[in-house]
Amino acid sequence: MSGHDIDLNVSPETKAVLREVKRFGMEVMRPAGIQLDRLADPVDVIAQGSVLWDVFKGFRALGLHTMQIPRACGGLAEEKDPMAAILIAEQLGYADAGLAISMGVSCMPFNYAAMFPTPEMQQLARDFCADRDGRMIGCWAITEPDHGTDWSLGGGNLKCGPSVKAVLQGNEYIINGEKSAWVSNGTIATHALLHVSLDPSRGMQGQGLAIIPLDLPGISRGKPLDKMGQRPLNQGSIIFEDARIPKEYMVIPYPDFINASSGQGLAMVNGGMAIVFAGLAKAAFDEAYAYARQRVQGGVPIIEHAPIKLKLMKMFERAEAARANARRMALYNLANPLAPSVVHAVAAKCLSTETATFVASEAMQIFGGYGLAREFPIEKMYRDARASMIEDGVNDALAMKAMEYM
Numbered sequence: 001m002s003g004h005d006i007d008l009n010v011s012p013e014t015k016a017v018l019r020e021v022k023r024f025g026m027e028v029m030r031p032a033g034i035q036l037d038r039l040a041d042p043v044d045v046i047a048q049g050s051v052l053w054d055v056f057k058g059f060r061a062l063g064l065h066t067m068q069i070p071r072a073c074g075g076l077a078e079e080k081d082p083m084a085a086i087l088i089a090e091q092l093g094y095a096d097a098g099l100a101i102s103m104g105v106s107c108m109p110f111n112y113a114a115m116f117p118t119p120e121m122q123q124l125a126r127d128f129c130a131d132r133d134g135r136m137i138g139c140w141a142i143t144e145p146d147h148g149t150d151w152s153l154g155g156g157n158l159k160c161g162p163s164v165k166a167v168l169q170g171n172e173y174i175i176n177g178e179k180s181a182w183v184s185n186g187t188i189a190t191h192a193l194l195h196v197s198l199d200p201s202r203g204m205q206g207q208g209l210a211i212i213p214l215d216l217p218g219i220s221r222g223k224p225l226d227k228m229g230q231r232p233l234n235q236g237s238i239i240f241e242d243a244r245i246p247k248e249y250m251v252i253p254y255p256d257f258i259n260a261s262s263g264q265g266l267a268m269v270n271g272g273m274a275i276v277f278a279g280l281a282k283a284a285f286d287e288a289y290a291y292a293r294q295r296v297q298g299g300v301p302i303i304e305h306a307p308i309k310l311k312l313m314k315m316f317e318r319a320e321a322a323r324a325n326a327r328r329m330a331l332y333n334l335a336n337p338l339a340p341s342v343v344h345a346v347a348a349k350c351l352s353t354e355t356a357t358f359v360a361s362e363a364m365q366i367f368g369g370y371g372l373a374r375e376f377p378i379e380k381m382y383r384d385a386r387a388s389m390i391e392d393g394v395n396d397a398l399a400m401k402a403m404e405y406m
Helices: 012-037 042-046 052-061 082-095 097-105 108-113 119-130 200-205 255-260 262-294 306-335 342-372 378-388 395-405
Strands: 138-141 165-169 172-179 191-197 207-213 219-221 238-246
Touching: 012 052, 012 082, 012 097, 012 378, 052 097, 082 097, 082 262, 082 306, 097 138, 097 262, 097 378, 108 119, 108 138, 108 191, 108 207, 165 191, 172 191, 200 255, 207 255, 255 262, 262 306, 262 342, 262 378, 262 395, 306 342, 342 378, 342 395
Parallel strands: 138 191
Antiparallel strands: 165 172, 172 238, 191 207, 219 238
Protein backbone atom coordinates (compact mmCIF):
# COMPACT_ATOMS: atom_id res chain seq x y z
CA MET A 1 0.00 0.00 0.00
CA SER A 2 1.21 3.51 -0.70
CA GLY A 3 1.86 5.94 2.12
CA HIS A 4 1.60 4.66 5.67
CA ASP A 5 -1.12 3.62 8.07
CA ILE A 6 -1.66 5.74 11.17
CA ASP A 7 -3.35 3.19 13.42
CA LEU A 8 -1.85 3.16 16.92
CA ASN A 9 -3.41 -0.05 18.20
CA VAL A 10 -1.71 -2.61 15.95
CA SER A 11 0.58 -4.92 17.91
CA PRO A 12 4.00 -6.09 16.63
CA GLU A 13 2.61 -9.63 16.46
CA THR A 14 -0.28 -8.50 14.28
CA LYS A 15 2.08 -6.56 12.03
CA ALA A 16 4.16 -9.70 11.55
CA VAL A 17 1.06 -11.70 10.59
CA LEU A 18 -0.03 -8.97 8.20
CA ARG A 19 3.32 -9.06 6.41
CA GLU A 20 2.72 -12.75 5.65
CA VAL A 21 -0.86 -12.09 4.56
CA LYS A 22 0.27 -9.23 2.33
CA ARG A 23 2.90 -11.43 0.72
CA PHE A 24 0.29 -14.12 0.06
CA GLY A 25 -2.17 -11.53 -1.20
CA MET A 26 0.15 -9.79 -3.64
CA GLU A 27 2.21 -12.79 -4.76
CA VAL A 28 -0.56 -15.39 -4.97
CA MET A 29 -4.06 -13.88 -4.78
CA ARG A 30 -3.66 -10.78 -6.98
CA PRO A 31 -2.00 -12.63 -9.93
CA ALA A 32 -4.40 -15.56 -9.59
CA GLY A 33 -7.40 -13.23 -9.55
CA ILE A 34 -6.26 -11.51 -12.74
CA GLN A 35 -5.63 -14.84 -14.46
CA LEU A 36 -8.99 -16.28 -13.42
CA ASP A 37 -10.83 -13.09 -14.41
CA ARG A 38 -9.56 -13.45 -17.98
CA LEU A 39 -10.90 -16.97 -18.47
CA ALA A 40 -13.76 -16.84 -20.95
CA ASP A 41 -15.60 -19.81 -19.47
CA PRO A 42 -16.26 -19.80 -15.68
CA VAL A 43 -16.06 -23.59 -15.79
CA ASP A 44 -12.32 -23.18 -16.32
CA VAL A 45 -12.03 -21.23 -13.05
CA ILE A 46 -12.79 -24.37 -11.06
CA ALA A 47 -11.10 -26.89 -13.36
CA GLN A 48 -8.44 -29.24 -12.10
CA GLY A 49 -5.09 -27.47 -12.26
CA SER A 50 -6.64 -24.01 -11.96
CA VAL A 51 -4.68 -21.47 -9.91
CA LEU A 52 -7.84 -21.13 -7.80
CA TRP A 53 -6.68 -24.18 -5.87
CA ASP A 54 -3.31 -22.55 -5.19
CA VAL A 55 -5.20 -19.74 -3.50
CA PHE A 56 -7.19 -22.16 -1.35
CA LYS A 57 -4.05 -24.02 -0.33
CA GLY A 58 -2.17 -20.81 0.46
CA PHE A 59 -5.08 -19.51 2.53
CA ARG A 60 -5.24 -22.77 4.48
CA ALA A 61 -1.45 -23.00 4.88
CA LEU A 62 -1.51 -19.68 6.75
CA GLY A 63 -4.27 -21.02 9.02
CA LEU A 64 -6.58 -18.17 8.01
CA HIS A 65 -9.54 -20.55 7.79
CA THR A 66 -9.38 -21.19 11.55
CA MET A 67 -9.56 -17.59 12.81
CA GLN A 68 -13.21 -17.70 13.89
CA ILE A 69 -13.19 -21.22 15.34
CA PRO A 70 -12.37 -21.71 19.04
CA ARG A 71 -9.29 -23.53 20.27
CA ALA A 72 -11.40 -26.46 21.48
CA CYS A 73 -12.12 -27.28 17.84
CA GLY A 74 -8.59 -26.60 16.64
CA GLY A 75 -9.05 -22.94 15.75
CA LEU A 76 -7.33 -19.67 16.61
CA ALA A 77 -10.29 -17.54 17.73
CA GLU A 78 -8.88 -16.89 21.21
CA GLU A 79 -5.32 -16.35 20.01
CA LYS A 80 -5.85 -13.56 17.51
CA ASP A 81 -6.51 -10.03 18.66
CA PRO A 82 -9.65 -8.52 17.08
CA MET A 83 -7.69 -5.97 15.06
CA ALA A 84 -5.74 -8.76 13.37
CA ALA A 85 -8.85 -10.40 11.94
CA ILE A 86 -10.10 -7.06 10.62
CA LEU A 87 -6.82 -6.05 9.00
CA ILE A 88 -6.35 -9.49 7.47
CA ALA A 89 -9.78 -9.30 5.81
CA GLU A 90 -9.01 -5.81 4.53
CA GLN A 91 -5.68 -6.96 3.11
CA LEU A 92 -7.34 -9.88 1.34
CA GLY A 93 -9.88 -7.49 -0.18
CA TYR A 94 -6.99 -5.28 -1.27
CA ALA A 95 -5.44 -8.25 -3.10
CA ASP A 96 -8.62 -9.54 -4.81
CA ALA A 97 -12.14 -8.93 -3.53
CA GLY A 98 -13.77 -11.88 -5.31
CA LEU A 99 -11.24 -14.36 -3.98
CA ALA A 100 -11.44 -12.78 -0.52
CA ILE A 101 -15.19 -13.44 -0.50
CA SER A 102 -14.69 -16.99 -1.76
CA MET A 103 -12.20 -17.71 1.02
CA GLY A 104 -14.47 -16.16 3.65
CA VAL A 105 -17.60 -17.98 2.52
CA SER A 106 -15.66 -21.24 2.37
CA CYS A 107 -15.44 -21.07 6.18
CA MET A 108 -19.07 -20.23 7.00
CA PRO A 109 -20.65 -23.66 7.59
CA PHE A 110 -17.73 -24.73 9.75
CA ASN A 111 -17.63 -21.50 11.76
CA TYR A 112 -21.30 -22.07 12.54
CA ALA A 113 -20.76 -25.78 13.25
CA ALA A 114 -18.29 -24.86 16.00
CA MET A 115 -21.11 -22.97 17.77
CA PHE A 116 -23.28 -26.07 18.26
CA PRO A 117 -22.26 -28.52 21.05
CA THR A 118 -23.25 -31.70 19.25
CA PRO A 119 -20.63 -34.37 18.48
CA GLU A 120 -21.33 -34.16 14.74
CA MET A 121 -20.91 -30.39 14.48
CA GLN A 122 -17.89 -30.21 16.76
CA GLN A 123 -16.12 -32.91 14.75
CA LEU A 124 -16.98 -31.15 11.50
CA ALA A 125 -15.31 -27.96 12.79
CA ARG A 126 -12.24 -29.93 13.91
CA ASP A 127 -11.92 -31.66 10.54
CA PHE A 128 -12.11 -28.31 8.80
CA CYS A 129 -9.38 -26.78 10.94
CA ALA A 130 -7.15 -29.76 10.17
CA ASP A 131 -7.70 -29.38 6.42
CA ARG A 132 -4.69 -27.56 4.93
CA ASP A 133 -5.28 -28.67 1.34
CA GLY A 134 -8.65 -27.09 0.62
CA ARG A 135 -10.60 -30.34 0.47
CA MET A 136 -13.48 -28.98 2.60
CA ILE A 137 -15.15 -25.92 1.11
CA GLY A 138 -18.25 -24.22 2.42
CA CYS A 139 -21.00 -22.14 0.87
CA TRP A 140 -23.85 -20.04 2.21
CA ALA A 141 -26.94 -21.48 0.50
CA ILE A 142 -29.51 -18.77 1.08
CA THR A 143 -30.40 -16.88 -2.11
CA GLU A 144 -33.02 -18.43 -4.41
CA PRO A 145 -34.30 -17.73 -7.93
CA ASP A 146 -37.30 -15.90 -6.44
CA HIS A 147 -35.70 -14.67 -3.19
CA GLY A 148 -32.59 -12.56 -2.80
CA THR A 149 -32.53 -9.41 -0.72
CA ASP A 150 -35.89 -10.29 0.83
CA TRP A 151 -34.09 -12.87 3.00
CA SER A 152 -32.63 -9.90 4.81
CA LEU A 153 -35.83 -7.90 4.77
CA GLY A 154 -37.93 -10.63 6.36
CA GLY A 155 -41.38 -9.14 6.32
CA GLY A 156 -44.85 -10.32 7.14
CA ASN A 157 -46.07 -11.12 3.64
CA LEU A 158 -47.06 -14.77 4.07
CA LYS A 159 -47.21 -15.26 0.31
CA CYS A 160 -43.48 -14.60 0.13
CA GLY A 161 -41.61 -17.57 1.54
CA PRO A 162 -38.51 -19.65 0.83
CA SER A 163 -38.69 -21.93 -2.19
CA VAL A 164 -36.47 -24.61 -0.66
CA LYS A 165 -38.63 -26.52 1.80
CA ALA A 166 -37.74 -29.14 4.41
CA VAL A 167 -40.34 -31.59 5.72
CA LEU A 168 -39.63 -33.74 8.80
CA GLN A 169 -40.32 -37.45 8.31
CA GLY A 170 -39.23 -39.56 11.23
CA ASN A 171 -35.54 -38.91 11.86
CA GLU A 172 -34.92 -37.22 8.51
CA TYR A 173 -35.79 -34.02 6.70
CA ILE A 174 -36.83 -34.29 3.04
CA ILE A 175 -35.60 -31.23 1.13
CA ASN A 176 -36.87 -29.95 -2.23
CA GLY A 177 -36.23 -26.76 -4.14
CA GLU A 178 -33.41 -24.75 -5.69
CA LYS A 179 -30.85 -22.27 -4.42
CA SER A 180 -30.02 -19.76 -7.11
CA ALA A 181 -27.01 -19.33 -9.37
CA TRP A 182 -25.71 -16.60 -7.03
CA VAL A 183 -24.60 -19.01 -4.31
CA SER A 184 -20.93 -18.17 -3.77
CA ASN A 185 -18.78 -21.33 -4.02
CA GLY A 186 -21.98 -23.18 -4.94
CA THR A 187 -20.21 -24.98 -7.78
CA ILE A 188 -17.36 -26.31 -5.63
CA ALA A 189 -18.64 -26.48 -2.05
CA THR A 190 -18.53 -29.73 -0.11
CA HIS A 191 -20.76 -28.38 2.68
CA ALA A 192 -23.51 -25.79 2.93
CA LEU A 193 -24.98 -23.51 5.53
CA LEU A 194 -28.52 -24.01 4.26
CA HIS A 195 -31.59 -21.85 4.87
CA VAL A 196 -34.88 -23.69 4.35
CA SER A 197 -38.59 -23.22 4.88
CA LEU A 198 -39.88 -25.28 7.80
CA ASP A 199 -43.26 -23.58 8.17
CA PRO A 200 -44.54 -22.22 4.82
CA SER A 201 -47.53 -20.60 6.56
CA ARG A 202 -45.14 -18.06 8.11
CA GLY A 203 -43.50 -16.96 4.86
CA MET A 204 -39.91 -15.72 5.20
CA GLN A 205 -40.29 -15.92 8.98
CA GLY A 206 -40.80 -19.68 8.94
CA GLN A 207 -37.25 -20.74 8.19
CA GLY A 208 -34.74 -23.11 9.73
CA LEU A 209 -30.99 -23.55 9.36
CA ALA A 210 -29.10 -26.72 8.46
CA ILE A 211 -25.42 -27.56 8.05
CA ILE A 212 -25.10 -30.35 5.52
CA PRO A 213 -22.65 -32.16 3.24
CA LEU A 214 -23.47 -31.71 -0.42
CA ASP A 215 -22.61 -35.21 -1.60
CA LEU A 216 -25.95 -36.65 -0.47
CA PRO A 217 -28.30 -38.33 -2.98
CA GLY A 218 -30.79 -35.89 -4.48
CA ILE A 219 -28.41 -32.90 -4.50
CA SER A 220 -27.07 -31.57 -7.81
CA ARG A 221 -25.42 -28.37 -9.11
CA GLY A 222 -26.10 -25.94 -11.91
CA LYS A 223 -23.42 -24.60 -14.22
CA PRO A 224 -21.17 -21.77 -13.04
CA LEU A 225 -22.58 -18.29 -13.49
CA ASP A 226 -20.98 -16.12 -16.20
CA LYS A 227 -20.95 -12.59 -14.80
CA MET A 228 -19.37 -9.16 -15.15
CA GLY A 229 -17.42 -8.77 -11.92
CA GLN A 230 -15.74 -10.93 -9.28
CA ARG A 231 -15.27 -13.66 -11.86
CA PRO A 232 -12.72 -15.57 -9.71
CA LEU A 233 -15.59 -16.05 -7.23
CA ASN A 234 -17.34 -19.05 -8.76
CA GLN A 235 -21.11 -19.06 -8.19
CA GLY A 236 -23.80 -21.53 -9.12
CA SER A 237 -27.12 -23.06 -8.17
CA ILE A 238 -27.75 -26.04 -5.87
CA ILE A 239 -30.80 -28.22 -6.58
CA PHE A 240 -32.54 -30.45 -4.02
CA GLU A 241 -34.79 -33.26 -5.23
CA ASP A 242 -36.08 -35.36 -2.34
CA ALA A 243 -32.72 -35.02 -0.63
CA ARG A 244 -32.72 -36.65 2.80
CA ILE A 245 -30.68 -35.24 5.67
CA PRO A 246 -30.44 -36.61 9.23
CA LYS A 247 -32.52 -34.71 11.76
CA GLU A 248 -29.42 -33.60 13.67
CA TYR A 249 -28.17 -31.66 10.63
CA MET A 250 -31.02 -29.17 11.14
CA VAL A 251 -29.07 -27.22 13.75
CA ILE A 252 -31.76 -24.56 14.20
CA PRO A 253 -35.19 -26.15 13.71
CA TYR A 254 -37.03 -23.28 15.40
CA PRO A 255 -38.07 -20.33 13.19
CA ASP A 256 -38.53 -18.05 16.20
CA PHE A 257 -34.87 -18.48 17.14
CA ILE A 258 -33.79 -17.61 13.60
CA ASN A 259 -35.97 -14.52 13.59
CA ALA A 260 -34.71 -13.39 17.00
CA SER A 261 -31.07 -13.68 15.89
CA SER A 262 -31.44 -12.41 12.33
CA GLY A 263 -29.75 -9.13 13.21
CA GLN A 264 -26.57 -10.98 14.17
CA GLY A 265 -26.35 -12.57 10.72
CA LEU A 266 -27.12 -9.30 8.97
CA ALA A 267 -24.40 -7.53 10.94
CA MET A 268 -21.84 -10.26 10.37
CA VAL A 269 -22.27 -10.50 6.60
CA ASN A 270 -22.49 -6.77 5.96
CA GLY A 271 -19.61 -6.10 8.33
CA GLY A 272 -17.41 -8.50 6.38
CA MET A 273 -18.34 -6.90 3.08
CA ALA A 274 -17.51 -3.47 4.49
CA ILE A 275 -13.98 -4.52 5.41
CA VAL A 276 -13.24 -6.31 2.13
CA PHE A 277 -14.39 -3.45 -0.06
CA ALA A 278 -12.68 -0.81 2.03
CA GLY A 279 -9.57 -2.78 1.08
CA LEU A 280 -10.54 -2.67 -2.60
CA ALA A 281 -11.07 1.10 -2.38
CA LYS A 282 -7.54 1.51 -1.07
CA ALA A 283 -6.17 -0.78 -3.79
CA ALA A 284 -7.83 1.27 -6.53
CA PHE A 285 -6.44 4.48 -5.05
CA ASP A 286 -2.95 3.01 -4.86
CA GLU A 287 -3.06 1.94 -8.51
CA ALA A 288 -4.11 5.44 -9.57
CA TYR A 289 -1.52 7.12 -7.35
CA ALA A 290 1.31 4.95 -8.69
CA TYR A 291 0.24 5.50 -12.29
CA ALA A 292 -0.04 9.27 -11.84
CA ARG A 293 3.53 9.39 -10.55
CA GLN A 294 5.01 7.57 -13.54
CA ARG A 295 2.74 8.70 -16.43
CA VAL A 296 4.30 11.75 -18.14
CA GLN A 297 2.21 14.24 -20.06
CA GLY A 298 3.09 17.83 -20.87
CA GLY A 299 6.66 17.12 -19.88
CA VAL A 300 5.90 16.19 -16.24
CA PRO A 301 4.25 13.31 -14.36
CA ILE A 302 0.51 13.85 -14.41
CA ILE A 303 0.45 14.01 -10.63
CA GLU A 304 1.99 17.47 -11.05
CA HIS A 305 -1.20 18.66 -12.76
CA ALA A 306 -3.53 20.32 -10.23
CA PRO A 307 -6.74 18.55 -11.37
CA ILE A 308 -5.08 15.15 -10.88
CA LYS A 309 -3.81 16.13 -7.44
CA LEU A 310 -7.30 17.21 -6.43
CA LYS A 311 -8.90 14.05 -7.82
CA LEU A 312 -6.41 11.83 -5.99
CA MET A 313 -6.97 13.64 -2.72
CA LYS A 314 -10.74 13.22 -2.97
CA MET A 315 -10.22 9.52 -3.65
CA PHE A 316 -7.86 9.23 -0.69
CA GLU A 317 -10.33 11.01 1.61
CA ARG A 318 -13.14 8.62 0.77
CA ALA A 319 -11.03 5.47 0.90
CA GLU A 320 -9.60 6.40 4.30
CA ALA A 321 -13.07 7.28 5.62
CA ALA A 322 -14.41 3.91 4.50
CA ARG A 323 -11.49 2.03 6.05
CA ALA A 324 -11.74 3.89 9.37
CA ASN A 325 -15.50 3.44 9.54
CA ALA A 326 -15.34 -0.28 8.70
CA ARG A 327 -12.66 -0.91 11.33
CA ARG A 328 -14.56 0.99 14.03
CA MET A 329 -17.76 -0.89 13.26
CA ALA A 330 -16.01 -4.27 13.13
CA LEU A 331 -14.20 -3.77 16.43
CA TYR A 332 -17.45 -2.91 18.20
CA ASN A 333 -19.34 -5.85 16.71
CA LEU A 334 -16.56 -8.31 17.50
CA ALA A 335 -16.70 -7.14 21.10
CA ASN A 336 -20.51 -7.49 21.14
CA PRO A 337 -21.30 -10.65 19.13
CA LEU A 338 -24.71 -11.20 20.74
CA ALA A 339 -25.84 -7.60 20.28
CA PRO A 340 -23.99 -6.17 17.29
CA SER A 341 -24.94 -2.87 15.73
CA VAL A 342 -26.82 -3.82 12.59
CA VAL A 343 -27.28 -0.24 11.47
CA HIS A 344 -23.56 0.46 11.68
CA ALA A 345 -22.71 -2.75 9.80
CA VAL A 346 -25.13 -2.00 6.97
CA ALA A 347 -24.03 1.63 6.82
CA ALA A 348 -20.41 0.47 6.59
CA LYS A 349 -21.27 -2.01 3.83
CA CYS A 350 -23.01 0.69 1.82
CA LEU A 351 -20.23 3.21 2.41
CA SER A 352 -17.40 0.82 1.54
CA THR A 353 -19.00 -0.62 -1.59
CA GLU A 354 -20.07 2.78 -2.89
CA THR A 355 -16.65 4.19 -2.07
CA ALA A 356 -14.87 1.33 -3.83
CA THR A 357 -17.01 1.90 -6.93
CA PHE A 358 -16.37 5.66 -6.86
CA VAL A 359 -12.63 5.36 -6.31
CA ALA A 360 -12.21 2.70 -9.00
CA SER A 361 -14.22 4.83 -11.44
CA GLU A 362 -12.09 7.90 -10.70
CA ALA A 363 -8.97 5.78 -11.06
CA MET A 364 -10.12 4.77 -14.54
CA GLN A 365 -10.37 8.48 -15.42
CA ILE A 366 -6.79 9.03 -14.27
CA PHE A 367 -5.61 6.10 -16.37
CA GLY A 368 -7.48 7.51 -19.36
CA GLY A 369 -7.80 5.04 -22.21
CA TYR A 370 -5.50 2.61 -20.43
CA GLY A 371 -8.09 2.41 -17.65
CA LEU A 372 -10.23 0.39 -20.04
CA ALA A 373 -7.42 -1.96 -21.02
CA ARG A 374 -6.82 -5.32 -19.38
CA GLU A 375 -3.13 -4.50 -19.31
CA PHE A 376 -3.87 -2.73 -16.02
CA PRO A 377 -5.95 -4.10 -13.12
CA ILE A 378 -8.12 -1.04 -12.63
CA GLU A 379 -10.95 -2.02 -14.99
CA LYS A 380 -11.23 -5.34 -13.12
CA MET A 381 -11.32 -3.51 -9.80
CA TYR A 382 -14.16 -1.36 -11.10
CA ARG A 383 -16.18 -4.40 -12.20
CA ASP A 384 -15.52 -6.13 -8.88
CA ALA A 385 -16.54 -3.04 -6.92
CA ARG A 386 -19.73 -2.42 -8.90
CA ALA A 387 -20.96 -5.95 -8.20
CA SER A 388 -20.62 -5.34 -4.47
CA MET A 389 -23.43 -2.78 -4.41
CA ILE A 390 -25.85 -5.61 -5.27
CA GLU A 391 -24.06 -8.49 -3.54
CA ASP A 392 -25.33 -9.78 -0.18
CA GLY A 393 -28.28 -7.44 -0.43
CA VAL A 394 -28.93 -4.45 -2.67
CA ASN A 395 -27.65 -1.38 -0.85
CA ASP A 396 -30.91 0.59 -0.93
CA ALA A 397 -32.96 -2.33 0.38
CA LEU A 398 -30.40 -3.05 3.10
CA ALA A 399 -30.43 0.58 4.16
CA MET A 400 -34.21 0.58 4.55
CA LYS A 401 -34.07 -2.61 6.63
CA ALA A 402 -31.24 -1.27 8.81
CA MET A 403 -33.31 1.73 9.85
CA GLU A 404 -35.51 -0.70 11.80
CA TYR A 405 -32.48 -1.35 14.07
CA MET A 406 -31.73 2.33 14.64
